Amino acid sequence: MAKPEEFNTPYSPTWCPGCGNFSIWNSLKKALSELELAPKDIAMVYGIGCSGNMNNFVNTYAFHAIHGRTLPVATGIKLANHKLQVIAVSGDGDGYGIGIAHLIHAVRRNLNLTYIVHNNMVYGLTTGQTSPTSGKGFVTKSTPGGAIEEAINPLALTLSAGATFIARGFAGDMPGLTELLKEAIRHQGFSLVDVLQPCVTFNRVNTYQWYKKRVYKLEEEGYKPDERERAFARSQEWGERIPIGIFYRESRKTYEDELPALAQSSLVEQDIGDIDITQAMEEFA
Known part of the structure; x- marks a missing residue:
């Protein structure tokens, strides 16, 4: 078994002291180890943002994608070698902003990969602008009079698209987050883990203290994640009580299961020596 420290690299994180990314980083390494x-068995894809800097700090195969495009790259990697454990990492701006269309279609396909979204409700890398998950009235450099849009609800959105595994974690609860990540990675199908993480520099509203007064664990209230309607109802809870844990899980064939080309082996293992593309190339000559 690989120890958590085997997933370290020679580089040290450069996040702000107290950033929730540290908790996610350590929880992920511990989950992979356990x-x-x-x-060598893991391929990770990172987007643009503070979360994307983790590309330098986790020792696996890695690809740093352009803004909002983590899931298309992760999809390509998974289809090329579906034996790899593929994990995509985004922030709320990257994943729920420019990348939101890719999320919906990745959910529909039910590819066997895990998507971890660092949700701090602000664009942190660009020094504090309103993100798709910022609350209405949230004051930033881009919204000095307060945000006038309603925040999106990523859990409800992916539930409506047919997600087979949806969870929400909290960066202030590393043991709980580690277990959620393990369950998500074990899941056969597309798994979303939305992680509530404070941005200690640019979000002075949704702090560790703010969350600790509000979050509660679904499993401690006897919740069972086996009904989509029940999950949707819980996904609407926000304010004085904020649920964390697994909201929904179901077993369904993955996208890879439905592809005849992958039935015998992964694409990278298939012999292409007898494929002649001369005629096709001549057409473009």
Whole structure:
């Protein structure tokens, strides 16, 4: 079994002291270790933002994608070698802003990959602008009079698209987040883990203290994540009580299961020596 420190690199994180990314980073390494996954068996795709800097700090195969395009790249990697454990990492601006259309269609396909979204409700890397998950009235450099849009609800959105695994974690609860990540990675199908993480520099509203007064664990209230309607109702809870845990889980064939080309082996293992593309090339000559 790989130890958590085997997922370290020679580089040290450059996040702000107290950033929720540290908790997610350590929880992920611990989850991978406890699942007995080796660095060589994992491919991770990162987007643009503070979360994307994790590309330098986790020892696995990695690809740093352009803004909002983590899921298309992760999809390509998974289809090329579906034996790899593929994990995509985005922030709320990256994943729920420019990347939101890719999320919906990745959910529909039910590819067997995990999507971790660092949701701090602000664009932190660009020094504090309103993001798609910022609350109405949220004051930033881009909204000095307060945000006038309603925040999107990523859990409800992906539930409506047919997601087979949806969870929400909290960066202030590393043991709980580690277990959520393990369950998400084990899941056969597309799994979303939306992680509530404070931005200690640019979000002075949704702080650790703010969350700790409000979050509660679904499993501690006897909740069972086996009904979509029940999950949707819980996804609407926000304010004085904020649920964390697994909202919904179901078993369904993955996208890869439905592709005849992958039935015998992964694409990278298939022999292409007898494929002649001469005629096709001549057409473009």
